[in-house]
Structure formats: structure tokens, C-alpha cells
Amino acid sequence: MAADGRDGKRASVDPRMLELLACPLTKGPLAWDPERGELISRVAKIAYPVRDGIPIMLPSEARVLSAEDVLSPPRLSGPS
Known part of the structure; x- marks a missing residue:
């Protein structure tokens, strides 16, 4: 499944916004x-979706990470 928005463009998150956001459950970085x-x-081992460039920070909308996702995080990026 591709991380595309409704207009067919790849979704992205502004790095400045990423520095401000925190997990609503753990208050830790994302x-x-x-x-x-x-x-x-x-920390919470969950993934929050980003739809049309808007992070959906509801635990009820989050996906629980599989063991494979937890063990192979090199594709992830975060605040420097």
C-alpha cells in the first residue's frame, strides 16, 4: 500500500512539525x-496515519506495529 494522498501525491510531514508533535499516549517523540x-x-509500538498531510493523532486510528516493524526501523526518520 502506497503512502499516497487522495490526489495521488506521496504524503510528507514538515520536519518542523515533526519536532513539535508527540505521541498522545507516551508524550514521547515520533x-x-x-x-x-x-x-x-x-515506545508505544504504534503508527499514526497521515491523511492528506494531516497527522491523525487518535490512538483509536493508530496501527499496532508488528514485530517486524519494531525490529527493522532503518527507514524511519525523526527529529535531529
Whole structure:
């Protein structure tokens, strides 16, 4: 599944916004997964979707990370 918006363009997150966002459950930092278009909370082991460039920061909308996702985080990026 591609991380595309409704207009067919690849979703992205402004790095400045990424520095301001925090996981609503853990209050910890989030990492951007450009391949899936998700914000990852490594501590909570969940991924929040980004739809049309808007992060959906609702735990009820988050995807639980699989063991494979947790063990292979090199594609993730986060604040420097």
C-alpha cells in the first residue's frame, strides 16, 4: 500500500512539525515513516496515519506495529 494522498501525491510531514508533535499516549517523540506515510511511536509500538498531510493523532486510528516493524526501523526518520 502506497503512502499516497487522495490526489495521488506521496504524503510528507514538515520536519518542523515533526519536532513539535508527540505521541498522545507516551508524550514521547515520533519518527516519520515515508514509505507508509505514518508517524511512529517506538515506545508505544504504534503508527499514526497521515491523511492528506494531516497527522491523525487518535490512538483509536493508530496501527499496532508488528514485530517486524519494531525490529527493522532503518527507514524511519525523526527529529535531529
